[in-house]
Amino acid sequence: MARNRRPQPKAEKRAELVAVARELFLEEGYEATSVSRVAKGASVAPNTVYWYFEDKDALFIAVLDELFAEDLAAYAEVAGASLAEQAFWLVGRLRRVRGLVATVHARVRVSPAIAAWHDRLHATIDAVIAHQLPGPVDPGVLAVESTIASFTVEGLITHDVPDDEARPVCDALAARLLSLARPG
Amino acid sequence: MARNRRPQPKAEKRAELVAVARELFLEEGYEATSVSRVAKGASVAPNTVYWYFEDKDALFIAVLDELFAEDLAAYAEVAGASLAEQAFWLVGRLRRVRGLVATVHARVRVSPAIAAWHDRLHATIDAVIAHQLPGPVDPGVLAVESTIASFTVEGLITHDVPDDEARPVCDALAARLLSLARPG
DNA sequence: GTCGTTCTTGAACGGCGAGCAAGACCGCAG
Protein backbone atom coordinates (compact mmCIF):
# COMPACT_ATOMS: atom_id res chain seq x y z
CA MET A 1 0.00 0.00 0.00
CA ALA A 2 2.52 2.55 1.14
CA ARG A 3 -0.03 5.08 2.22
CA ASN A 4 2.61 7.34 3.57
CA ARG A 5 5.86 7.53 1.72
CA ARG A 6 8.38 10.29 2.10
CA PRO A 7 9.75 11.69 -1.17
CA GLN A 8 13.07 9.83 -1.13
CA PRO A 9 14.95 10.11 2.04
CA LYS A 10 14.64 6.60 3.39
CA ALA A 11 16.91 5.04 0.82
CA GLU A 12 19.16 8.05 0.89
CA LYS A 13 19.66 8.04 4.62
CA ARG A 14 20.29 4.33 4.50
CA ALA A 15 22.87 4.82 1.79
CA GLU A 16 24.51 7.54 3.83
CA LEU A 17 24.77 5.25 6.82
CA VAL A 18 26.29 2.55 4.64
CA ALA A 19 28.77 5.03 3.22
CA VAL A 20 29.88 6.17 6.66
CA ALA A 21 30.07 2.60 7.94
CA ARG A 22 32.04 1.53 4.90
CA GLU A 23 34.59 4.26 5.45
CA LEU A 24 35.00 3.42 9.12
CA PHE A 25 35.00 -0.35 8.69
CA LEU A 26 37.71 -0.12 6.05
CA GLU A 27 39.73 2.44 7.94
CA GLU A 28 39.46 1.28 11.53
CA GLY A 29 38.04 -2.22 11.34
CA TYR A 30 34.72 -3.70 12.30
CA GLU A 31 35.21 -4.06 16.02
CA ALA A 32 36.85 -0.70 16.43
CA THR A 33 33.91 0.97 14.71
CA SER A 34 31.01 1.52 17.07
CA VAL A 35 27.46 1.98 15.94
CA SER A 36 27.52 5.31 17.72
CA ARG A 37 30.34 6.60 15.56
CA VAL A 38 28.56 5.54 12.41
CA ALA A 39 25.46 7.34 13.63
CA LYS A 40 27.45 10.44 14.46
CA GLY A 41 29.04 10.40 11.01
CA ALA A 42 25.58 10.43 9.49
CA SER A 43 24.35 13.11 11.91
CA VAL A 44 21.87 10.85 13.59
CA ALA A 45 21.17 9.46 17.04
CA PRO A 46 22.79 6.09 17.76
CA ASN A 47 19.48 4.21 17.89
CA THR A 48 18.38 5.50 14.54
CA VAL A 49 20.81 3.06 12.97
CA TYR A 50 18.65 0.26 14.32
CA TRP A 51 15.67 1.47 12.39
CA TYR A 52 17.53 0.98 9.11
CA PHE A 53 19.41 -2.18 10.06
CA GLU A 54 18.47 -5.06 12.27
CA ASP A 55 21.85 -5.09 13.98
CA LYS A 56 25.48 -4.24 13.43
CA ASP A 57 25.98 -7.37 11.33
CA ALA A 58 23.24 -6.30 8.94
CA LEU A 59 24.98 -2.98 8.49
CA PHE A 60 28.19 -4.87 7.86
CA ILE A 61 26.53 -7.00 5.21
CA ALA A 62 25.18 -3.92 3.48
CA VAL A 63 28.74 -2.62 3.26
CA LEU A 64 30.02 -5.96 2.00
CA ASP A 65 27.33 -6.07 -0.66
CA GLU A 66 28.28 -2.64 -1.87
CA LEU A 67 31.98 -3.46 -2.03
CA PHE A 68 31.40 -6.79 -3.69
CA ALA A 69 29.11 -5.29 -6.32
CA GLU A 70 31.81 -2.76 -7.17
CA ASP A 71 34.44 -5.47 -7.44
CA LEU A 72 32.24 -7.58 -9.66
CA ALA A 73 31.56 -4.63 -11.93
CA ALA A 74 35.23 -3.73 -12.08
CA TYR A 75 36.05 -7.32 -12.91
CA ALA A 76 34.64 -6.78 -16.38
CA GLU A 77 37.78 -4.82 -17.18
CA VAL A 78 40.00 -7.85 -16.84
CA ALA A 79 37.63 -10.68 -17.69
CA GLY A 80 39.40 -11.09 -21.01
CA ALA A 81 42.95 -11.07 -19.67
CA SER A 82 45.03 -14.11 -18.85
CA LEU A 83 44.18 -16.11 -15.79
CA ALA A 84 47.38 -15.05 -14.09
CA GLU A 85 46.62 -11.39 -14.68
CA GLN A 86 43.09 -11.86 -13.42
CA ALA A 87 44.33 -13.44 -10.20
CA PHE A 88 46.91 -10.72 -9.70
CA TRP A 89 44.35 -8.03 -10.40
CA LEU A 90 42.03 -9.63 -7.87
CA VAL A 91 44.67 -9.66 -5.17
CA GLY A 92 45.40 -6.00 -5.71
CA ARG A 93 41.76 -5.13 -5.85
CA LEU A 94 40.84 -6.95 -2.68
CA ARG A 95 43.70 -5.51 -0.75
CA ARG A 96 41.52 -2.60 0.30
CA VAL A 97 39.18 -5.02 2.09
CA ARG A 98 41.98 -6.85 3.81
CA GLY A 99 40.74 -6.29 7.31
CA LEU A 100 37.19 -7.17 6.40
CA VAL A 101 38.11 -10.60 5.11
CA ALA A 102 39.35 -11.67 8.52
CA THR A 103 36.29 -10.13 10.13
CA VAL A 104 33.95 -12.06 7.87
CA HIS A 105 35.65 -15.32 8.73
CA ALA A 106 35.56 -14.52 12.42
CA ARG A 107 31.87 -13.65 12.35
CA VAL A 108 30.78 -16.56 10.17
CA ARG A 109 30.66 -18.70 13.28
CA VAL A 110 28.51 -16.24 15.16
CA SER A 111 26.21 -14.68 12.61
CA PRO A 112 24.11 -16.89 10.31
CA ALA A 113 23.51 -13.91 8.04
CA ILE A 114 27.21 -13.42 7.48
CA ALA A 115 27.70 -17.15 7.05
CA ALA A 116 25.11 -17.10 4.26
CA TRP A 117 26.77 -14.12 2.63
CA HIS A 118 30.14 -15.84 2.81
CA ASP A 119 28.78 -19.02 1.21
CA ARG A 120 27.30 -17.02 -1.64
CA LEU A 121 30.61 -15.27 -2.19
CA HIS A 122 32.59 -18.47 -2.51
CA ALA A 123 30.01 -20.02 -4.79
CA THR A 124 30.32 -17.01 -7.07
CA ILE A 125 34.09 -17.23 -7.06
CA ASP A 126 34.05 -20.94 -7.92
CA ALA A 127 31.62 -20.28 -10.75
CA VAL A 128 33.83 -17.54 -12.16
CA ILE A 129 36.88 -19.79 -12.05
CA ALA A 130 35.06 -22.65 -13.76
CA HIS A 131 33.79 -20.29 -16.43
CA GLN A 132 37.28 -19.06 -17.14
CA LEU A 133 38.75 -22.46 -17.95
CA PRO A 134 38.88 -23.44 -21.58
CA GLY A 135 37.14 -26.69 -22.33
CA PRO A 136 35.52 -29.20 -19.98
CA VAL A 137 37.38 -30.31 -16.88
CA ASP A 138 36.87 -33.26 -14.60
CA PRO A 139 34.60 -31.89 -11.85
CA GLY A 140 36.57 -33.45 -9.03
CA VAL A 141 39.87 -32.06 -10.22
CA LEU A 142 38.29 -28.69 -10.87
CA ALA A 143 36.92 -28.55 -7.34
CA VAL A 144 40.35 -29.29 -5.89
CA GLU A 145 42.23 -26.75 -7.95
CA SER A 146 39.53 -24.14 -7.56
CA THR A 147 39.74 -24.57 -3.81
CA ILE A 148 43.49 -24.17 -3.85
CA ALA A 149 43.27 -21.07 -6.00
CA SER A 150 40.62 -19.26 -4.01
CA PHE A 151 42.13 -20.12 -0.62
CA THR A 152 45.53 -19.00 -1.81
CA VAL A 153 44.19 -15.69 -3.07
CA GLU A 154 42.41 -15.26 0.23
CA GLY A 155 45.67 -15.91 2.04
CA LEU A 156 47.56 -13.42 -0.11
CA ILE A 157 45.06 -10.78 0.92
CA THR A 158 44.73 -11.50 4.61
CA HIS A 159 48.48 -11.81 5.01
CA ASP A 160 49.09 -8.65 3.03
CA VAL A 161 51.65 -10.24 0.75
CA PRO A 162 53.35 -7.51 -1.33
CA ASP A 163 52.93 -7.35 -5.08
CA ASP A 164 56.35 -8.71 -5.99
CA GLU A 165 55.72 -11.82 -3.94
CA ALA A 166 52.09 -12.21 -4.94
CA ARG A 167 52.82 -12.04 -8.67
CA PRO A 168 54.68 -15.35 -8.99
CA VAL A 169 52.12 -17.03 -6.77
CA CYS A 170 49.37 -15.91 -9.12
CA ASP A 171 51.39 -17.13 -12.08
CA ALA A 172 51.79 -20.53 -10.46
CA LEU A 173 48.08 -20.74 -9.70
CA ALA A 174 47.13 -19.85 -13.24
CA ALA A 175 49.57 -22.33 -14.74
CA ARG A 176 48.12 -24.99 -12.51
CA LEU A 177 44.55 -24.24 -13.55
CA LEU A 178 45.34 -24.06 -17.24
CA SER A 179 47.17 -27.36 -17.20
CA LEU A 180 43.86 -28.97 -16.30
CA ALA A 181 42.26 -28.09 -19.58
CA ARG A 182 45.29 -29.27 -21.58
CA PRO A 183 46.24 -32.51 -19.95
CA GLY A 184 49.72 -33.78 -20.58
CA MET B 1 66.75 -10.84 44.01
CA ALA B 2 63.36 -12.35 44.61
CA ARG B 3 63.28 -11.56 48.27
CA ASN B 4 59.83 -12.94 48.67
CA ARG B 5 58.76 -15.84 46.54
CA ARG B 6 55.75 -18.04 47.26
CA PRO B 7 56.35 -21.82 46.96
CA GLN B 8 54.66 -22.41 43.60
CA PRO B 9 51.21 -21.04 43.25
CA LYS B 10 51.93 -18.20 40.87
CA ALA B 11 52.65 -20.45 37.92
CA GLU B 12 49.84 -22.75 38.92
CA LYS B 13 47.20 -20.07 39.06
CA ARG B 14 48.41 -18.72 35.79
CA ALA B 15 48.17 -22.15 34.24
CA GLU B 16 44.68 -22.54 35.60
CA LEU B 17 43.62 -19.27 34.02
CA VAL B 18 45.11 -20.37 30.72
CA ALA B 19 43.30 -23.70 30.95
CA VAL B 20 39.96 -22.03 31.57
CA ALA B 21 40.54 -19.47 28.84
CA ARG B 22 41.58 -22.17 26.41
CA GLU B 23 38.42 -24.12 27.03
CA LEU B 24 36.21 -21.06 26.58
CA PHE B 25 38.07 -19.63 23.60
CA LEU B 26 37.83 -22.94 21.78
CA GLU B 27 34.24 -23.56 22.77
CA GLU B 28 32.68 -20.13 22.47
CA GLY B 29 35.21 -18.03 20.61
CA TYR B 30 37.44 -15.17 21.61
CA GLU B 31 34.95 -12.34 21.49
CA ALA B 32 32.19 -14.31 23.17
CA THR B 33 34.49 -15.14 26.06
CA SER B 34 34.69 -12.32 28.56
CA VAL B 35 37.55 -11.87 30.97
CA SER B 36 34.99 -12.09 33.75
CA ARG B 37 33.94 -15.56 32.73
CA VAL B 38 37.54 -16.73 32.60
CA ALA B 39 38.05 -15.31 36.07
CA LYS B 40 34.93 -16.95 37.35
CA GLY B 41 36.03 -20.28 35.90
CA ALA B 42 39.25 -19.98 37.87
CA SER B 43 37.42 -18.83 41.02
CA VAL B 44 38.98 -15.42 41.00
CA ALA B 45 37.87 -11.81 40.80
CA PRO B 46 37.78 -10.38 37.28
CA ASN B 47 40.65 -7.98 37.87
CA THR B 48 42.93 -10.69 39.14
CA VAL B 49 43.38 -11.80 35.56
CA TYR B 50 45.19 -8.54 34.96
CA TRP B 51 47.83 -9.34 37.47
CA TYR B 52 48.81 -12.44 35.47
CA PHE B 53 48.31 -11.03 32.00
CA GLU B 54 48.76 -7.58 30.59
CA ASP B 55 45.50 -7.71 28.72
CA LYS B 56 43.09 -10.09 27.04
CA ASP B 57 45.39 -10.46 24.03
CA ALA B 58 48.23 -11.64 26.26
CA LEU B 59 45.94 -14.27 27.72
CA PHE B 60 45.02 -15.25 24.18
CA ILE B 61 48.66 -15.60 23.21
CA ALA B 62 49.31 -17.81 26.23
CA VAL B 63 46.53 -20.10 25.02
CA LEU B 64 47.90 -20.05 21.47
CA ASP B 65 51.37 -20.93 22.71
CA GLU B 66 50.03 -23.89 24.64
CA LEU B 67 48.03 -25.20 21.70
CA PHE B 68 50.85 -24.69 19.25
CA ALA B 69 53.35 -26.46 21.50
CA GLU B 70 51.02 -29.45 21.68
CA ASP B 71 50.58 -29.51 17.92
CA LEU B 72 54.31 -29.31 17.35
CA ALA B 73 54.91 -32.17 19.78
CA ALA B 74 52.18 -34.26 18.17
CA TYR B 75 53.69 -33.58 14.77
CA ALA B 76 56.53 -35.93 15.64
CA GLU B 77 54.11 -38.81 15.10
CA VAL B 78 53.70 -38.07 11.42
CA ALA B 79 57.00 -36.42 10.59
CA GLY B 80 58.04 -39.56 8.75
CA ALA B 81 54.86 -40.02 6.74
CA SER B 82 54.28 -38.87 3.20
CA LEU B 83 53.79 -35.18 2.59
CA ALA B 84 50.15 -35.74 1.63
CA GLU B 85 49.48 -37.55 4.87
CA GLN B 86 51.23 -34.86 6.84
CA ALA B 87 49.10 -32.18 5.27
CA PHE B 88 45.92 -34.14 5.85
CA TRP B 89 46.90 -34.84 9.42
CA LEU B 90 47.56 -31.15 9.95
CA VAL B 91 44.16 -30.17 8.64
CA GLY B 92 42.45 -32.61 10.97
CA ARG B 93 44.60 -31.58 13.88
CA LEU B 94 44.02 -27.86 13.42
CA ARG B 95 40.30 -28.28 13.04
CA ARG B 96 39.90 -27.87 16.77
CA VAL B 97 41.36 -24.37 16.56
CA ARG B 98 39.20 -23.39 13.63
CA GLY B 99 37.60 -20.41 15.28
CA LEU B 100 40.89 -19.14 16.66
CA VAL B 101 42.55 -18.95 13.26
CA ALA B 102 40.09 -16.33 12.10
CA THR B 103 40.46 -14.51 15.40
CA VAL B 104 44.23 -14.37 15.05
CA HIS B 105 43.96 -12.90 11.57
CA ALA B 106 41.41 -10.37 12.74
CA ARG B 107 43.52 -9.26 15.68
CA VAL B 108 46.83 -9.13 13.81
CA ARG B 109 45.88 -5.67 12.63
CA VAL B 110 45.10 -4.44 16.11
CA SER B 111 47.55 -6.16 18.41
CA PRO B 112 51.30 -6.02 17.69
CA ALA B 113 51.85 -8.92 20.07
CA ILE B 114 49.51 -11.15 18.11
CA ALA B 115 51.04 -9.96 14.86
CA ALA B 116 54.45 -11.05 16.12
CA TRP B 117 53.11 -14.42 17.22
CA HIS B 118 51.50 -14.90 13.83
CA ASP B 119 54.72 -14.09 11.99
CA ARG B 120 56.62 -16.59 14.08
CA LEU B 121 54.02 -19.24 13.34
CA HIS B 122 54.27 -18.84 9.59
CA ALA B 123 58.04 -18.79 9.67
CA THR B 124 57.97 -22.09 11.53
CA ILE B 125 55.55 -23.59 9.04
CA ASP B 126 57.67 -22.51 6.08
CA ALA B 127 60.76 -23.98 7.72
CA VAL B 128 59.01 -27.29 8.30
CA ILE B 129 57.86 -27.47 4.69
CA ALA B 130 61.33 -26.68 3.39
CA HIS B 131 62.83 -29.31 5.67
CA GLN B 132 60.43 -31.95 4.36
CA LEU B 133 61.39 -31.59 0.73
CA PRO B 134 64.02 -34.01 -0.55
CA GLY B 135 67.00 -32.31 -2.08
CA PRO B 136 67.68 -28.63 -2.73
CA VAL B 137 64.99 -26.51 -4.35
CA ASP B 138 65.16 -23.14 -6.03
CA PRO B 139 64.38 -20.68 -3.22
CA GLY B 140 61.98 -18.60 -5.30
CA VAL B 141 59.97 -21.59 -6.42
CA LEU B 142 59.96 -23.00 -2.93
CA ALA B 143 58.62 -19.75 -1.51
CA VAL B 144 55.78 -19.73 -4.02
CA GLU B 145 54.72 -23.31 -3.49
CA SER B 146 55.17 -23.09 0.24
CA THR B 147 52.89 -20.07 0.25
CA ILE B 148 50.27 -21.89 -1.75
CA ALA B 149 50.42 -24.90 0.51
CA SER B 150 50.18 -23.07 3.81
CA PHE B 151 47.46 -20.68 2.67
CA THR B 152 45.46 -23.57 1.28
CA VAL B 153 45.72 -25.53 4.51
CA GLU B 154 44.68 -22.41 6.37
CA GLY B 155 41.68 -22.08 4.09
CA LEU B 156 40.69 -25.71 4.57
CA ILE B 157 40.60 -25.10 8.29
CA THR B 158 38.85 -21.76 8.44
CA HIS B 159 36.24 -22.90 5.91
CA ASP B 160 35.73 -26.17 7.75
CA VAL B 161 36.12 -28.28 4.63
CA PRO B 162 35.13 -31.89 5.42
CA ASP B 163 37.66 -34.71 5.31
CA ASP B 164 36.54 -36.23 2.04
CA GLU B 165 37.01 -32.90 0.27
CA ALA B 166 40.19 -31.95 2.08
CA ARG B 167 41.94 -35.23 1.30
CA PRO B 168 42.33 -34.74 -2.47
CA VAL B 169 43.35 -31.15 -1.91
CA CYS B 170 46.15 -32.32 0.38
CA ASP B 171 47.17 -34.91 -2.21
CA ALA B 172 47.37 -32.25 -4.90
CA LEU B 173 49.43 -29.97 -2.69
CA ALA B 174 51.88 -32.72 -1.83
CA ALA B 175 52.24 -33.82 -5.43
CA ARG B 176 52.98 -30.27 -6.39
CA LEU B 177 55.61 -29.83 -3.70
CA LEU B 178 57.33 -33.12 -4.47
CA SER B 179 57.51 -32.37 -8.18
CA LEU B 180 59.79 -29.47 -7.27
CA ALA B 181 62.53 -31.69 -5.97
CA ARG B 182 62.31 -34.04 -8.93
CA PRO B 183 62.07 -31.77 -11.90
CA GLY B 184 60.85 -33.29 -15.08
C1' DG C 1 57.42 -8.14 65.00
C1' DT C 2 58.04 -5.48 61.35
C1' DC C 3 58.92 -4.61 56.51
C1' DG C 4 58.43 -5.19 51.67
C1' DT C 5 56.89 -8.04 48.21
C1' DT C 6 53.28 -10.87 46.23
C1' DC C 7 48.74 -11.45 45.34
C1' DT C 8 43.59 -10.32 45.59
C1' DT C 9 39.89 -7.53 45.68
C1' DG C 10 35.82 -3.89 45.53
C1' DA C 11 34.65 -0.06 43.26
C1' DA C 12 34.66 2.61 39.44
C1' DC C 13 35.38 4.28 34.46
C1' DG C 14 34.02 5.02 29.75
C1' DG C 15 32.08 2.69 26.09
C1' DC C 16 29.70 -0.94 23.85
C1' DG C 17 25.37 -3.17 21.26
C1' DA C 18 20.76 -3.15 21.87
C1' DG C 19 15.56 -2.51 23.47
C1' DC C 20 11.65 0.30 24.60
C1' DA C 21 8.28 3.75 24.77
C1' DA C 22 7.35 8.41 23.60
C1' DG C 23 6.92 11.61 20.31
C1' DA C 24 7.76 14.38 15.98
C1' DC C 25 6.91 14.44 11.24
C1' DC C 26 4.17 13.71 7.23
C1' DG C 27 0.59 12.50 3.61
C1' DC C 28 -3.95 11.42 3.19
C1' DA C 29 -9.17 10.80 4.21
C1' DG C 30 -12.95 13.03 6.06
Place this chain on the structure above:
DNA sequence: CTGCGGTCTTGCTCGCCGTTCAAGAACGAC
Protein backbone atom coordinates in the same frame (compact mmCIF):
# COMPACT_ATOMS: atom_id res chain seq x y z
C1' DC D 1 -8.90 22.20 8.91
C1' DT D 2 -8.80 18.15 11.60
C1' DG D 3 -7.65 13.92 12.98
C1' DC D 4 -5.47 9.22 11.91
C1' DG D 5 -1.97 6.02 11.01
C1' DG D 6 2.25 4.95 9.14
C1' DT D 7 7.23 6.68 8.98
C1' DC D 8 11.05 8.09 11.19
C1' DT D 9 13.80 9.94 15.31
C1' DT D 10 15.06 10.27 19.84
C1' DG D 11 16.12 10.03 25.14
C1' DC D 12 16.45 6.85 28.40
C1' DT D 13 17.82 2.66 30.09
C1' DC D 14 19.85 -1.97 30.53
C1' DG D 15 23.51 -5.27 31.14
C1' DC D 16 27.95 -6.24 29.85
C1' DC D 17 32.52 -5.34 28.22
C1' DG D 18 37.89 -4.59 28.98
C1' DT D 19 40.51 -2.14 31.99
C1' DT D 20 42.41 0.81 35.94
C1' DC D 21 43.34 2.08 40.69
C1' DA D 22 43.99 2.25 45.36
C1' DA D 23 43.38 -0.46 49.44
C1' DG D 24 44.32 -4.38 51.80
C1' DA D 25 45.44 -9.39 52.96
C1' DA D 26 48.78 -13.03 52.97
C1' DC D 27 53.35 -14.32 53.42
C1' DG D 28 58.64 -14.81 53.43
C1' DA D 29 62.87 -12.52 54.97
C1' DC D 30 65.18 -10.19 58.55
